[in-house]
Amino acid sequence: MTTSTISSDASLPQLRRFDWRGLVLPAGFLLVWALVTALGWVNTKLIPPPQAVLSTAVSFIGKAQFFNGLGASLWRDLAGFAIGSLAGVVFGALLGVSRWAGRIVGPTFHTLKHIALFAWLPLISTWLGQGDAAKVLFIGLSAFYPVALGALEGVHGIARSQLEVARVYGFGRVQLLFKLILPGASPQILAGLHLALIYAWLATIGAEYLLAKSGPGIGDAVIxxxxxxxxxxVIFGMLLIGLVGALFNQIANRIEARLLRWRDARH
Amino acid sequence: MAHAGTLEIKNLNKQYTVKGEPLPVLENISLSIKPGEFVSIVGSSGCGKSTLLRLVIGLEQEYQGEILLDGKRIVGTSLDRGIVFQEHRLFPWLTVEQNVGVGLLNADLSPAQKKKTVDEHIALVGLKGFETAYPYQLSGGMSQRVAIARALVNRPEVLLLDEPFGALDALTRSHLQQELQRIWEAEGITAILVTHDVEEAVYLGDRVVVMQPRPGRIKRIVDVPLPRSRDRGSYAFSQIKDDVLSEFSDTPHSDVKLVTPQESLGANWQFAW
Structure with a gap:
């Protein structure tokens, strides 16, 4: 599964020193971009020079519209992420723990997850309109699936031998959950949360594009x-969206490496 | 110091059901273990020795006969019995001291008492200085020491050991056998060791119970009246060891007919024709 590869990569960035060679390609791209626009090889109405993007960025960052937009997008993103991932952990863990829930709910869940995320939008906007509630619900849904799948996989991965240890030491239900099941499943849950953080940001922008005319947002600014x-x-908006996404990814990497420091780094 | 338990097993029978058919695993096991005694159980794989241990710890429940600890029938797991498995089974997300603390999660002690007891047991197994290490940072032998500390931290009446050193290299194994003897003497606890290593059984046990397979039965009980610490190289030690080993070596003679090379060669020729 993709979730496990993400979790194993996550511990690496902290161990590796920053490698400047990664900047060669962006720097080269920037140079070519500046060159072709300066030499007039392209229509600068369609492909403006980098300095035009920079001056737009500088003037736009000074405006209240920028802060309101970014703030609104981030707020929706985090609200949806929090709701969706919390629901995902609870749902996935329940599905993993209870054989009964697995039998009854499992098949439906595994079928519904194949509905493309954006296919939910028409239904959601029909019910909730185009406001924040619809957007947050959509973002929550995007965060829900990876977390639920991660939690389910993690709980299933807990070894019988460790459950026997819990029995020998007389763990109660609550102890079983918090001392064995959740920590035991935490690598997969965190991998799911990591994916969810990325998906939620994509969904935030997607919702602003597709549920348009509905208040401020960074996607709205691009439109x-x-x-x-x-x-x-438009280009500045794209860069900003990418930058925020990369920042989220970095934060997630750090948190994951910190919480999973009990794992062998060579894992 | 812990109160050492008296364990009595009377006419114990256990069977699994495989494809609707009853499969006897243990047959008519009777064994009485005195407080503070160290009993080794040896047998080849499939003789039910691990099943016997799982019944005593309470991880397996259904059986006929009686298993009594201090006269009370054993029902399920309890903190008065500790176990060390072949694999250390530590929780990888917990440090050494937290793993040992798992044993005390449901103990009736104050946090300060728990901390003190955990520290004592980490010292007992010789792991002072490794309190905050994670299992992945420990060698196999060190991990098994942590598992022993976790099993003892509740001061159980009986310590059960299910091939605890089976996965370790020979040097670490013999060192940990000495350590186990020291720990057992220090705690004054009743101990049952299941192993397929005859030397280990004789080195540690007051008595060695020899089991035979299909279904698992007690074949013979050998006393080891040697003072501790025992010298593996001594004549008396190897005599007892040979005595126990002879219980295994005579099975092939009766069960399996040896095929001479000539016979098999002839059979091959015939097959070729």
Whole structure:
């Protein structure tokens, strides 16, 4: 499964020193971009020079619209992520622990997860309109699946031999959950949360594109840029979205490496 | 110091059901173990020795006959019996001291008492200085020491050991056997060791119970009246060891007919024709 590869990569960045060679390609791209626009080889209406994007960024960052937009997007993202991932842990763990729940709910869940995320949007907007509630629900749904699947996989992975240890030391139900099941499943749960954080941000932007005309947001700013044929603004918006996503990924890497420090680094 | 338990097994029978058919695993086991005694159980694989231990610890429940600890029938697991498995079975997300503390999770002690008892037992197994290490940082022998500390931290009446050193290299194994003897003497506890290593059984046991397979039965009980610490190289030690080993070596003679090379060669020729 993809979740396990992500979790094993997660502990590496902290151990590795920063490698400057990774900057060669972006720097080269920036150079070519600056060159072709400066030499007039391309239509600068469609491909503006980097300095135009930079000056747009500088002026846009100064505006209240920027902070409101970014703030609104982040707020929706984190709200949806929190709700969806909490529901995911509870649901996935329950499905993993209870044979009964696994039999009754499992098949339905494993079928429903194949509905493409964006296919839920028409239904959600029909029920909840295009406001924040619909967006947060959609973002929550995007976070729910990877976390639920991670928790389910993690709980299933707990060895019988460890459950016997719990029996020998007389663990009660609550102790079983918090002293064995959740910590035992934590690598897969964290891998699921990591994916969920990325999915939730994608869903945040996607929801702003597809549930348009609904208040501020960073995706909304990009749409306005497109409507005004302000290509520098569109590019700046894209970069900003990518930057926020990368930042989330870094934070997730750090947290994961910290929480899973009990695992062999060579794992 | 812990109160050492008296364990009595009377007419114990145990069977599994395989494809609707009853499969006897243990047949008519009777064994009485005195407080503070160290009993080794040896047998080849499949003789039910691990099943016997799992019944005493309470991980297996259904059986006929009686298993009594201090006169009371054993029902399920309890903190008055500790066990060390062949694999250490430590929780990898917990440090050494937290793993030992798992044994005290349900003990009736204050946090300060728990901390003190955990520290004492980490010292007992010789792991002072490793309190905050994680299992992946420990060698196999050190992990098994932690498992022993976890099993003893409740001061159980009986310590059960299910091939605890089976997965270790020979040097570590003999060192840990000495350590186990020291720990057993220090705790004054009743101990039952299941092993397939005859030397280990004789080195540690007051008595060696020899079991035979299909179904698992007690074949013979050999006393080891040697003072401790025992010298593995001594004549008396090897005599007892040979005595126990002879219980295994005579089975092939009666069960299996030896095939001479000539016979098999002839059979091959015939097959070729």
């Amino acid at each position: 306005q840029g497109k409507a005004a044929f302000d290509v520098p603004l």
